Amino acid sequence: MNTSVPLMKCVSKRPSAGIFQALGLGMLMIGFCLSFGCNAGKKSESTDAHEEHFPPHWPETIFGAADRLAALESGSAEKGPDSWVSLEQQWVDLFRWLPELAADSELSKIEFDQVDAISLKHGISMEKMLEQGKTLEQMRAEPGISEAIATLQQICRQELQRLQTLEQ
Amino acid sequence: MDVFICGGIVRMLQAFVAAAPTIVVGWLVAAVMERILGRDGTLRLFGGHTWRQLPYAWLLGMLLPVCSLGVIPIMVQMRRSGIAGGTILAFGLTAPLFNPISVLYGLTLSDPFALLVFCICSLTIITVMGLLWDWLFPNSWLEPELLPKTPYGIRRIGAVALSMCQQAISASTWYILLAILGVGLLSMALPAGCLQKAAGKDDLAAPLAMAGVATFAYITPMVAIVQVASMFQHGNSIGAAFTLLVLGTGVNLGFIAWTITNYRLKPSLIWLSSLMLVVLVLGYCVDQPLRPRGVEPADHTHAFDVYCNPIQDLSSDAIAASTRLLRDSWKLEDLIAAAAGILFVLIGLVQRVVDPNGKWMKWLIELSAEPSSEKMLSEPRQGLRRDIVLPNWIIALSCLGGLVAASIVGCFLYYPPRSAIRQEMQYVQSDLMADTLKYEWDKILYWVPIQEDWGHKLAVSAYLRGTPLTRYQKMKLHVFMSKLELLEHAAEDQEKEEVDKWKWEANKAFNRLKDSLNASK
Numbered sequence: 274m275n276t277s278v279p280l281m282k283c284v285s286k287r288p289s290a291g292i293f294q295a296l297g298l299g300m301l302m303i304g305f306c307l308s309f310g311c312n313a314g315k316k317s318e319s320t321d322a323h324e325e326h327f328p329p330h331w332p333e334t335i336f337g338a339a340d341r342l343a344a345l346e347s348g349s350a351e352k353g354p355d356s357w358v359s360l361e362q363q364w365v366d367l368f369r370w371l372p373e374l375a376a377d378s379e380l381s382k383i384e385f386d387q388v389d390a391i392s393l394k395h396g397i398s399m400e401k402m403l404e405q406g407k408t409l410e411q412m413r414a415e416p417g418i419s420e421a422i423a424t425l426q427q428i429c430r431q432e433l434q435r436l437q438t439l440e441q
Numbered sequence: 442m443d444v445f446i447c448g449g450i451v452r453m454l455q456a457f458v459a460a461a462p463t464i465v466v467g468w469l470v471a472a473v474m475e476r477i478l479g480r481d482g483t484l485r486l487f488g489g490h491t492w493r494q495l496p497y498a499w500l501l502g503m504l505l506p507v508c509s510l511g512v513i514p515i516m517v518q519m520r521r522s523g524i525a526g527g528t529i530l531a532f533g534l535t536a537p538l539f540n541p542i543s544v545l546y547g548l549t550l551s552d553p554f555a556l557l558v559f560c561i562c563s564l565t566i567i568t569v570m571g572l573l574w575d576w577l578f579p580n581s582w583l584e585p586e587l588l589p590k591t592p593y594g595i596r597r598i599g600a601v602a603l604s605m606c607q608q609a610i611s612a613s614t615w616y617i618l619l620a621i622l623g624v625g626l627l628s629m630a631l632p633a634g635c636l637q638k639a640a641g642k643d644d645l646a647a648p649l650a651m652a653g654v655a656t657f658a659y660i661t662p663m664v665a666i667v668q669v670a671s672m673f674q675h676g677n678s679i680g681a682a683f684t685l686l687v688l689g690t691g692v693n694l695g696f697i698a699w700t701i702t703n704y705r706l707k708p709s710l711i712w713l714s715s716l717m718l719v720v721l722v723l724g725y726c727v728d729q730p731l732r733p734r735g736v737e738p739a740d741h742t743h744a745f746d747v748y749c750n751p752i753q754d755l756s757s758d759a760i761a762a763s764t765r766l767l768r769d770s771w772k773l774e775d776l777i778a779a780a781a782g783i784l785f786v787l788i789g790l791v792q793r794v795v796d797p798n799g800k801w802m803k804w805l806i807e808l809s810a811e812p813s814s815e816k817m818l819s820e821p822r823q824g825l826r827r828d829i830v831l832p833n834w835i836i837a838l839s840c841l842g843g844l845v846a847a848s849i850v851g852c853f854l855y856y857p858p859r860s861a862i863r864q865e866m867q868y869v870q871s872d873l874m875a876d877t878l879k880y881e882w883d884k885i886l887y888w889v890p891i892q893e894d895w896g897h898k899l900a901v902s903a904y905l906r907g908t909p910l911t912r913y914q915k916m917k918l919h920v921f922m923s924k925l926e927l928l929e930h931a932a933e934d935q936e937k938e939e940v941d942k943w944k945w946e947a948n949k950a951f952n953r954l955k956d957s958l959n960a961s962k
Contacts, residue, residue: 373923376916377950382960385913 330363335374335388338367339429342422346413364412365403368396371425379436384428391421447759448633448750449625451766455751456624456659458771460510461779463661464617465605467511468785471613472604474518476597476806480585482833483522487532490582494528495571499564502535504844506851508661509537509693510620514613516699526581526704530712531571534691538563540662545852545901547666555673555731562723563687570716578708591806593830600805603792607802609782610789613699620659620695627657633753636745640672640681647678648724652717655689656697658748665690667897671744679731680724687720743933769887856902863958866895870951877928877944885932885940889925896922917957921950 332338344350345364358366371392375385395418402412412418474483487501488494507515512533519529539560547556574581591597608614636654640647660668665686672682692713700709752762792801831839856862869892876884896918903910910918924947931939 372912372916373920376913376953377920379953382913382957385916389912389916 328358328366330358330366332367332370332374335371335378335380336429336433338371338374339422339425342367343426345409346419346422361403361407361409361412364409365396365399368392368399371396378432380428380432384432387428388425391425395421443759444752444757444762445629445750447763448752449629451751451763452628452747453621453625454767455770456621458775458779459661459664460508460617460621460659461775461782463506463508463511465511465778465782465785466505467507467514468605468608468782469601470505470507471514471518471608472601474515474522475588476591476600476604477836479590480522480588483518484524484585486837487519487522487524487528490525494525495531495568498528498532498571499535499567502532503539504841504848505536506540506848507536509533509659509691509696510617512536513616513620513695513699514608514611517611517613520583520703521586523582523585525575526578527571527573527575530574530700531567533696534567534570534687535564537662537690538567538665538686540848543662543666545856545905547670555679556670558727558731559669559683559686562683562727566687566716566719566723569719570712573715574712577711578704581704581708589806596805600802603802603805606785606789606792608789609785610793614786616695616699618695619698620693623657623694624659627654627748628750631749633750634743634746635749637742639745640677640742644678644681648680648684648721648728651678651681651684652688652721654745654748655685655687656692656717657694658689659693660685660689662690664747668744672742676732677742677744678728680721680728683724683727684720688717692716765883769883852905856898856905858906859899859902859908859958862895862899862902863955866892866899866951867955869895870948874944874948877932877940880935880937880940882932882935886929889929889932893922893925896925911957914954914957917950917954921947921954924950 330341332341341350342364345360345367350360350363369392372385372389375388380388395415398415399412402415478486486497488497505515515536516529516533519532544556544560591600631654636650638644639650639654668689669682669686672678672685697709697713700713704712751766752759754762857865869888873885873888873892876888900910900915900918924943928940928943928947931943
């Protein structure tokens with residue numbers, strides 16, 4: 274009894290037909306993906322990584338975010354010449370970005386938790402209000418917003434003072 | 442021209458080496474089915490011709506650590522055991538799709554809810570496609586092949602080993618090679634970086650284009666989950682991510698050829714087109730609801746660079762570039778598995794030449810002339826050694842328990858303790874910083890993905906060991922990974938000023954991450 278399994282003999286009467294048919298299908302599919310997929314730019318094209326990954330209203334630091342939120346709250350903020358993002362959207366985005374910006378700073382865990390709590394509390398509710406088409410005035414009239422921004426500013430002021438003391 | 446050919450060869454070799462561990466596992470499982478379970482045992486394992494066959498195909502598919510190449514020898518054995526076509530195809534799609542390690546990894550990369558929806562949708566598709574096949578083409582099973590029973594004892598182990606070598610030179614290997622050829626053809630057809638903008642959030646053609654690419658591509662379950670998560674993180678098309686997961690991991694040129702060879706062209710084409718259609722419809726359906734909120738869509742992604750030609754500089758020395766690419770991408774464990782795979786093929790070939798009539802296997806499985814030998818098939822052997830013949834249900838339960846236990850142990854080995862990961866990250870960070878100071882672009886691009894990988898492992902390891910990262914630590918890790926990505930982009934563009942900026946940012950973020958981890962000790 275020959276128990277070995279010879280090449281190309283075990284499953285089909287004409288296995289090579291399947292292979293050629295699959296190859297034919299393959300060539301068709303390559304044409305398909307070439308026609309759909311290859312209209313993009315080359316990788317070597319130099320691009321500015323910062324512009325690609327950050328929207329124009331990205332505040333860079335937690336201090337910038339606190340200042341911008343305070344300006345938006347007081348109504349003194351302007352949209353900015355290069356920003357296509359509405360003030361409402363900026364307001365919501367800033368609340369959502371707070372934890373990331375806080376983590377990208379020297380804030381202690383306790384201070385981070387405070388900032389994170391502000392983001393969790395107001396970020397989601399602001400986002401819902403944005404989806405409902407509420408205006409910035411209606412959003413900043415939400416209870417607790419002024420206190421949250423004041424707390425944020427206080428945390429930032431303390432941190433700036435600490436950093437200045439360290440520098441001296 | 443050299444660049445295209447060398448690029449294709451590089452991708453084929455990379456695919457072979459990456460797949461080697463699971464191909465060897467596929468041969469082992471196929472050999473166990475052939476020599477230990479036998480045809481009737483394999484049929485019973487997959488629930489016979491009852492309603493249980495599809496759920497069993499799911500369960501076994503998810504537990505077995507095989508990819509879309511390693512699954513082919515198993516499908517051959519299933520077919521010879523008389524299992525229905527729908528069950529075989531469902532198993533062939535499920536087995537490469539998920540395994541415990543890749544799912545755990547994926548959970549740290551993207552929204553768990555989205556991943557859960559992806560898993561449920563994928564398994565639904567597979568079930569629907571299995572049922573559809575059995576409905577369209579009933580009785581698509583073969584009569585089980587007659588196989589002599591293998592006697593218990595050391596010779597059975599020898600028979601399994603020899604069967605593995607025979608699997609390595611069987612028809613299934615042609616299909617595996619064809620799948621690898623498909624990877625090469627794809628990378629020859631797609632110039633470097635040409636898919637970077639192929640999966641934009643608002644690109645309606647993205648799932649369609651991804652279906653074309655993914656059908657050819659060979660992706661290991663781990664790579665698939667990383668790419669899908671990367672698409673979530675970068676705000677790419679979710680429909681395209683879903684298409685990539687199902688078609689990229691499950692389907693390849695070898696799988697298609699095997700299906701056509703075994704079930705003829707027309708039924709196979711009907712089934713494959715239906716699969717594509719269902720995947721695309723579901724892909725377009727989940728695209729909007731699962732779109733992550735708050736993710737700023739990047740204008741390009743490098744997730745699909747692995748399907749394109751790896752050599753970016755058309756004027757470079759193609760051979761030197763290929764050698765470097767291969768050296769950088771191969772891991773020791775994969776190379777060991779590839780060497781083992783080649784060894785099995787060589788032994789198989791030697792056996793074919795030296796022993797064309799299969800006397801070796803005949804000797805291993807035939808009963809001896811002793812009067813007691815008939816009892817070897819069913820009774821324990823008496824005497825000093827007192828071999829015990831275990832009932833089949835104990836062996837089956839042990840195998841199943843063993844697979845689950847191996848998966849758990851595998852998870853703990855793959856995700857070492859937090860302290861070990863922290864130390865590894867420290868070493869990698871030092872090397873990365875040294876290379877950024879010298880603007881060694883290739884080395885920077887070599888270290889960044891390794892560091893990112895350790896970052897993901899850190900999160901899984903903490904979760905596995907019952908001490909998940911706090912929100913504070915998670916955010917520190919997130920910031921570090923973001924900076925690493927920006928450093929990677931700057932290195933890709935060879936922008937010295939950008940690299941200078943992001944290397945310090947990344948290092949600062951790394952130190953903060955370390956401090957946050959130390960604080961919790």
